[in-house]
Amino acid sequence: MKMRIILFVLAMLTCSFPSIANMTISGTRIIFPANENEVDVRTNNKGSQPALVQVWVDEDKLNSNLNNIKVPFILTPPIYRVEPGKGQSVRLIYNGMNLPQNRESVFWFNMLEIPPKVTEHVSQQRLDLAFRTRIKIFYRPSSISNSNSSMLKKNLKWQVVNTPKKGTGVKVTNPTPYYFSFDELTVESQGKKTELNVKMVSPFSSAIFYPIKKTISGEKITGIYYGLINDYGAVINSRLTLLPSGIYSEDAKK
Template sequence: MLCLWCGSSQAGLLAESTRVVFAAGSAEQSLQLVNLNPYPVVVQAWVDDGRLESGPDAVGAAEAAVMPIPPIFRLNPKAQISLRLIATGVPLPADRESLFWLNLYEIPPARTDLPADSQTLTVTLRTQMKLFMRPAKLTSSVEDLPGLLSFALEQGVGGLRLRIDNPSPYYATFRSLEVACAGGEAQAPAADMLAPRTGETLVLAAPLPCAAEAVEVRFLLVGDDGNPVAGRAALRTSASGG
């Protein structure tokens, strides 16, 4: 059996959104799924900590904050289902978001029209979606997130680096990130996702041909609805990272 890891845009099973935000006080949410394949599929759904080697019976899945119902179902071609997501009530931090992953494991039917001695290859698809558990009464609004991120340049042994700090209680998922001097060519260091109240340092490909005061950071975050949220920031001063 060959297992391919891919996004929902490549899988035949399509979800109505690319992420799920579980607001505080919500006991249940639903996620619409449709089977775009020309054949029926069996789908297994579970929530875990996102490790690729984990499965529905792993410890991480057993301790997840959300349980999908039904956990296993058949979906005919072009058919839809409303997957129920039930909060399990496990204790979570109250001062920041928690991140889990919704897994949708898609199994196609076996071929029955082949000779008994035929060798076949079954290709399964596993889609992973971010699932955020968002507590009530956080210190800021999620709409404030782009303005809360801070950026600084550090001169380290390996060259110039960009320091990103996320002091907010929200996960910051970057769709794109650019660093440029005014009117100059931009560099695009690879940024992914920054957890609440954490930071990371990215190495820049080349020195910037201007003073730090003239550097601008432009970025796109992924919003709750999956659409891009634009942000801009000037650099703050920072001590050398060594």
């Protein structure tokens, strides 16, 4: 078994690898207002070679069968070629599928960059990789107003919890109809900071975040630092401090 691993590593070392992904998507997320029939998604080729691209929408399933996916959006064109230094706009069209009207719904825009065909002048030992890029699509019903992260984050409820298996964590409760995406989350206890795993918190739900590498030292978490991603992909940094009443309150100064 060890000999097979060594041979595989040696084979990889003799291969030449192409550069990083050349295709990019304008923006880090897509907001789809319910009062719009479609929105444009701009993709760009930053490389020096033409790129063949395939795009599709799924429900956060990495290995979905494209023939069986049922989503409320159609993409056109689904497959296209982009010349070096050029771009291509993709139309994201709502197909009328019923979605909740009292909260946001989230889907994923996928872009697969297919490597160019190897020519006779390129080494046959080259390993070509297909690059996949994914960003979130937030469908926003007309019944809820435009998101203002700076205001909405004040509605989040923060609580320190202890579980027998995972130890101390931070529970975030989201009473709003919006998704909250965190860029980072760190807690402070006895002057030491500990980074926690973060993920998206769904509307009208809660999530518990635990340390990434180690347990939280100290008996009390006196400060919580977090970065919240807004509609434009910008990170809004905030700090919460523990009040004598036991409630975590946002600092006036960041």
